[in-house]
Amino acid sequence: MEMAGADPLVGHVLDGRYVVGSRVARGGMATVYAGHDTKLDRAVALKVMHANLAGDEDFVRRFADEARHAAALSHPNVVAMYDQGTDQGRVFLVMEYVAGRTLRDLLTERGRLGPRAALRIMRPILAALGAAHRVGLVHRDVKPENVLLAADGQVKVTDFGLARAETASRHTKTGILIGTVAYLAPEQVLTGDADARTDVYAAGIMLFELLTGYQPYQAGTPLAVAYRHVNETVPPPSSVIPGLPPQLDALVAGATDRDPARRPPDADRFHAAAGEVLRSLPPDIDAISASAVPVPPGPPPAAGGTQAPPPERVTQNLHVHPGASSSGRDGTARTPSSHTMVIPDHEGPPRKWRRRPRTYGLFAAAVVVALLLGGFAWFQTAERTARVPQLVGLSEADARLRAERLGLKVKAGSFRQDPSVPKDKVAQVEPGAGTQVRTGTLLTLTLSSGRPPVAVPDVRNQPLDQAEQRLRQAGLQPGRRLRQDSATVPRGDVITTRPAAGKKQNPDEPVTIVVSRGMTMPDLSGLTPDQAARKLAALGLNPQWRQQAPDGGRQPNTVVGQDPPAGRPVNRGDDVQVTITDQRQCEWGPFCSYDDGQDDGDW
Template structure:
């Protein structure tokens, strides 16, 4: 079980009923959480569709289909579905919670299972699947990850997200659904699935449990798909000699390339599994599995010292005592003989038509009638994709097309025409569809909005809010918690565009208001005020001030246009008090010249004579304060004139 302290759903109450506790698993379509149903006071597993898929009608319909498909099944080997609904943007599915592991976890730990372990697990899988097939449901995504092994011993199949009506027998569309390692040949070649496609996946899982690995492997998905379509699944005993021939036959039956040669549904395979298990229990046991069984011997049996009493017999003794097998065992032996005779007949038929098969194989394999599947080229450069296609005997349209894509980077191949996975004759022309990036959609109003409202606008419009790239800054003109600007990838200013790529990130610059005014404050007080808004203040340059006392703060030293954010350092301008300068010597100057000299020096000149006319014709005798005296700049200097 995995949890995430940053997951916004953890701790949330969904639909007023389900309290989310922790995260269990995450998949491509949804995340599964452990939750408490407060109404019924029980633990449940709640499956929540990823937010970016909620607006996609195809994914939403598939999610609802899972609920409907599983809810129709009431079987001890199928995970129960309790509820399904929508809470705001959250589409959810409530299921039975099964603490334990998956079959994949078991195979990763033990790799190879014993014959009895494999048959026990297979019996549970087929029992649940038989219920689905009986109700007209094809699972279409059977794999070890979807088989749950509970701590209390229960075995259940789940995840009906790809389930469809068995009677539909329709193609899956351009993209193959399900996991490639378990896809049947008809799904690979024609995109068609029915109950026998599920049987093929079950056969692959049985092979994997017995052999310790999957039958087909490759570096790329199309290589595995090609093997499913063209190769026969080998017997598990080729990898594990301890596998009995009866289980080899069961694997080959379930994984026949022709669906007509497989069991018609899970019930048919389950019946055969029961017969196989009964037959194996009657065969010679190994030292590891030998057990003594208590049997009631009928009086008609011809055996030494036969008394009709209860006797303890080993399997070997039972073979010596005569016809003690049940009618079912006799029937199974006859069926086994018929299968062996059929095998010899098929072998002779293969030899008889070897030449014809060779010619046919050449024609359809490498000759004019050959068909190839267009491989998965998503994410490759057009040049690399062209090389791959021409290597398969296909031609490439020199003029590629374009298609929007959320997953494939711009400029790389996203899809082809015909679609990826389609089988086409050699020499067919394929057109590459190059990703133009995400589809452009309208950018909502963000600047001037409150921060929370802007974030909701981003999500509602189909974009992603990038909290890591978002920032806050001081702005005296914009109110606190209001958006100043918005940006996309590569610092794209979203105020300059009207459309932007779907599901792409958007970051916001949000105002924290104006920087506090600390003019006239002491350095200590100013530092405390600025620390409270997450600014680191330090004393800076000193200046003379006519209004701020010496030692106090004049203001903050910020360059014009500079951006200040919380956490930034900031410099304080400190007052040196009023500037003091010397009174200039204006003695013997006329009043006009003395006045201008005092003004230029930064003083306020005045004189003690009433008539300006007189003052302009006399000369200065002395000043008050006297010339050379240090006084505050801006002080008044009185001028005394010489007498006439």
């Protein structure tokens, strides 16, 4: 926590209600303070905009509108927005106070997380973003600094006040593009466009960092980092942490595809995919990956390995200003690779360049033309190459799609048993992942036939939870649960499995479990005592007989009542109260037409 020092705002009361406490953090756009709401008597976080932004009327108006959008977003993984106002020229937000630390703090402390731990943090983040996307709200600045880890373990996303409605204008009047270079999607760099898919991209970059401890693009300047986002493919996490499961590589690759149309359309889809991957990971994967020796991501490719930065798309129109180096929970704290980017609205060279003498302009134009011609000639004559991507663990269709994006061809070869790769997924690629090959090279895929079959253990007559545990211990997956009536197996115990005990099953295919619903009480109405007794005996139930006088509409010596009623669950050995009409005659008629109220006892 940053010390308040001589901050003149500490102790001040904003809007006659909010007492400003100690300073928590200071970033490029605002300072965050611990505060107290005197009206509702609760702790709050106060985010006060810097004076240079508070003086911009357009920014203040836009910011207030976006704060109202964020206040309407209610989700347990979103830091709640309580209020927004202005006090003596100070523009401020009032937010939920979360006692804890940022995800950046955790990464600084631990370096990287295990796969299961990383996904357990990512899922609530994606749930929060998904809730925003469903109401048309885009965060635009997803990064570890904007994720708070509460002391009780809850994960919360903050700074939705900097988001804007997806339906609003794509560009601001001043041309400010809010975001951090390390997490910016290519379309944000090039055009400033932001929608749900840009949040997905940033979340994918953040997942890469959680898994590896590194941001995927390392470069000497923010401009170079932005260029790499536009022109390069995010490397698989397993290239940094050897041995990471291939489904994690596929998850990151899908979220960080440079083409927005190929990413999950919103955070809800990313959340669902992350859940599937989490369920597929071995329980001990975090301990296994902790022993891996990281291979830090490399610098940008050497000259000649990639295209030169396009001068009109990036170099002229993109100006990057370093942000503050402090860390904080206001969403604007900066790391050494975090910067706020500003894209001017004007096109073409800056005004200062246009004032230069005409000879300089002609010389520059000649240089640009020469470079373009030279680049075109090189492009036509150079041998194009690509690195074989990581395809192990993907389906044949997904592997083919990913390879074809790089100009490579694919054919499926043979199958082989592989205990570490699910059935029908890619087990091996030739040439291997990372190999530099010519575009058009044919990659041969070896598909997994799954793990060796395993005999299904006998779990009959066992409670469901114990049966599922035994199946897992045998290396099998518990699958669907089917409910079935049974007169012999108690409710909640296993009747049988499919395949049956002793049969062999592929570990990649789930085992169906048939679970007993127990018995349901049959309908005894209208039966004779003998018929009812035989039916109850077959179910192992104990009849307790009761009599009542017959009425004019019922035959004597028949069942007219039962407890439990028909359809109620029962177990073997349960007592059943059965009421029958007796055979006594009244002195004035053949049958009594009343209930004498007397208890004749059990038969």
